[in-house]
Amino acid sequence: MKKFLLSAVLCLFFSSSAGAAMRVDIYGPGQNIVNLALAAPITGPQREAAGMGRNLQQLVEQNLSFLPFMRLTNPKTVLGGTVLAGYEPPNLDFRRFQLAGSDILVTCYWPNGDSGTNAVQLRAFETNTGGRLFGKEYSRVSSRDLPEVADRFCADLLEALTGSGAFFRSTLAFVKKTGTMRADVWLVKPTGRDLRQITNMPGEALSPAWSPDGRFVVFSHIDQKSHALGVWDSGSKKVQRIRFPGNVVIGPAFMPDNKVAVALSNGKYPVIFLLNHVFQKERILEQSDSINVSPTFDRAGTKMAFTSSRLGGPQIFLKDLGTGAVTRVSRNGTYNTEANLSPDGTLVVYSRMTDYGHRIFVQDMITGIERQITYGPGSDEQPSFCADSYFIAFASTRGSGRGIYLTTRHGGEARQVPTGGGQASFPRWSAPAQ
Amino acid sequence: MKCYTLIFALVMALAAGFGCAKKSAEGAYDDGLTPEMRAAIQQITDARVYFAFDKFDIKPEYKDMLKAKADLLKRYSTIRVRIEGNCDERGTQEYNLALGERRARAAYEYLATLGVNPGQLEMISYGKENPAVQGSGESVWSKNRRDDFRVVAH
Numbered sequence: 137m138k139k140f141l142l143s144a145v146l147c148l149f150f151s152s153s154a155g156a157a158m159r160v161d162i163y164g165p166g167q168n169i170v171n172l173a174l175a176a177p178i179t180g181p182q183r184e185a186a187g188m189g190r191n192l193q194q195l196v197e198q199n200l201s202f203l204p205f206m207r208l209t210n211p212k213t214v215l216g217g218t219v220l221a222g223y224e225p226p227n228l229d230f231r232r233f234q235l236a237g238s239d240i241l242v243t244c245y246w247p248n249g250d251s252g253t254n255a256v257q258l259r260a261f262e263t264n265t266g267g268r269l270f271g272k273e274y275s276r277v278s279s280r281d282l283p284e285v286a287d288r289f290c291a292d293l294l295e296a297l298t299g300s301g302a303f304f305r306s307t308l309a310f311v312k313k314t315g316t317m318r319a320d321v322w323l324v325k326p327t328g329r330d331l332r333q334i335t336n337m338p339g340e341a342l343s344p345a346w347s348p349d350g351r352f353v354v355f356s357h358i359d360q361k362s363h364a365l366g367v368w369d370s371g372s373k374k375v376q377r378i379r380f381p382g383n384v385v386i387g388p389a390f391m392p393d394n395k396v397a398v399a400l401s402n403g404k405y406p407v408i409f410l411l412n413h414v415f416q417k418e419r420i421l422e423q424s425d426s427i428n429v430s431p432t433f434d435r436a437g438t439k440m441a442f443t444s445s446r447l448g449g450p451q452i453f454l455k456d457l458g459t460g461a462v463t464r465v466s467r468n469g470t471y472n473t474e475a476n477l478s479p480d481g482t483l484v485v486y487s488r489m490t491d492y493g494h495r496i497f498v499q500d501m502i503t504g505i506e507r508q509i510t511y512g513p514g515s516d517e518q519p520s521f522c523a524d525s526y527f528i529a530f531a532s533t534r535g536s537g538r539g540i541y542l543t544t545r546h547g548g549e550a551r552q553v554p555t556g557g558g559q560a561s562f563p564r565w566s567a568p569a570q
Numbered sequence: 571m572k573c574y575t576l577i578f579a580l581v582m583a584l585a586a587g588f589g590c591a592k593k594s595a596e597g598a599y600d601d602g603l604t605p606e607m608r609a610a611i612q613q614i615t616d617a618r619v620y621f622a623f624d625k626f627d628i629k630p631e632y633k634d635m636l637k638a639k640a641d642l643l644k645r646y647s648t649i650r651v652r653i654e655g656n657c658d659e660r661g662t663q664e665y666n667l668a669l670g671e672r673r674a675r676a677a678y679e680y681l682a683t684l685g686v687n688p689g690q691l692e693m694i695s696y697g698k699e700n701p702a703v704q705g706s707g708e709s710v711w712s713k714n715r716r717d718d719f720r721v722v723a724h
Binding site: 360445518 | 652660661662663664665667668669672674675693694697701
């Protein structure tokens with residue numbers, strides 16, 4: 137399965153760029169749209185690949201449809217068609233794609249045919265200059281490798297355009313509820329592929345969170361008698377249930393050094409504790425005479441956002457872990473919870489209770505400006521930033537039942553992540569796989 | 571067919587034998603409960619404490635009920651009760667787990683203040699995961715913002 141990946145690495149010489157510098161600013165307020173055309177996959181000049189080539193094309197199209205700043209060129213609008221005489225200049229006719237409004241052209245070449253196990257070459261060009269953005273060859277590709285080839289190519293393309301390919305390199309952990317007090321942890325790619333269940337235990341799992349190294353998923357686990365910290369090890373595929381003195385284990389989150397922060401009982405109110413590497417209490421990160429739950433950290437581990445009722449109703453606060461200073465983040469509404477700090481530390485996303493259900497808001501920590509990014513219907517909750525600090529996954533009841541949806545830091549139309557039925561919630565991104 | 575009938579009859583006989591407590595001639599039950607203790611357990615578990623939205627303070631109207639529970643727990647010191655804090659569906663899950671714990675703790679502390687041995691009490695929060703009533707609207711939500719009292723040993 138992984139053989140082709142090694143080959144892709146060995147073929148780095150092939151991925152040299154011609155110096156094209158097309159970039160898409162997905163972080164600024166005026167996010168631009170990129171028009172991308174996919175040339176028909178070919179096995180030779182004007183010879184369209186109809187086997188794996190066509191399947192890979194469809195997978196790449198599906199992947200790219202998740203990028204809100206990208207529009208795929210309709211092949212019917214390309215004069216002369218998309219079956220080309222070659223896969224790189226000078227045998228590429230960029231003009232026909234320019235006329236169709238395409239900014240980028242992707243070619244797909246199967247030098248030895250597209251059946252059985254073969255190599256495929258994918259290249260991206262800027263149509264205006266003819267400059268190559270990048271190219272990759274994947275050797276010994278069979279049909280079952282195609283989804284991973286598509287993900288790897290799209291991750292590289294996204295990285296070349298925006299600086300981060302994290303979206304296609306990440307996996308979402310989420311919870312699927314199957315009854316009262318019964319829910320397990322599942323994994324899925326944000327595109328809906330590679331769906332799998334990782335826990336199967338009586339009781340209810342909540343709040344899964346990935347370790348930065350991708351080895352563990354921790355979660356709260358509640359059964360009839362107690363709360364516990366669930367720990368899934370991707371190496372052994374086993375789950376531990378770790379009890380703590382007291383009554384609650386709420387909202388665990390990993391810090392960048394692979395240590396877990398979690399709200400545990402400590403006297404009258406839950407306190408946010410830091411656990412050591414063997415999941416034992418190390419020290420208190422935050423406490424007050426009020427509820428303190430749901431810690432979340434930036435990539436550097438210098439800031440912690442959390443929910444606290446210290447001023448009455450629940451609000452979002454930010455703690456500078458260097459100085460210990462705590463500042464209030466959410467200033468509007470009476471019920472703000474479920475903060476998630478962007479990995480770059482510039483934004484906090486959280487849900488607010490409104491008269492119409494919960495809605496998701498983003499606050500810019502530099503300007504202090506708050507913006508609503510979801511509008512229902514139903515209730516939008518549990519927002520979570522991707523490692524690129526751009527995509528946001530959240531749970532919503534806008535469809536039939538509760539599902540996982542994707543939006544961005546700018547808001548816009550939400551896209552549902554296929555999770556195979558059931559009530560899905562608590563999406564949490566992994567760090568991008570290397 | 572006869573075989574299935576025989577199995578069914580055996581299952582029913584076993585269910586009748588093990589399914590419920592039987593009263594003996596002396597008035598006690600074969601699970602060791604006297605009628606008085608059974609009534610005490612009933613009284614402890616039946617009455618719930620209800621809360622206002624996002625609150626965990628015990629309202630005055632529930633204090634007499636908790637005092638009655640405290641009296642029974644002091645009289646029957648073998649009874650052990652789990653106080654289960656619950657919330658309505660409107661709040662978010664993690665915060666509600668904390669709020670449910672505060673609700674359970676409020677009753678725990680009140681009973682302890684009335685002299686109940688803390689060793690007879692335990693707590694858990696189910697947040698909004700275990701509603702008593704399904705649905706929406708204040709009439710439903712008000713029934714779900716509650717403490718349940720479950721006898722776990724006697």
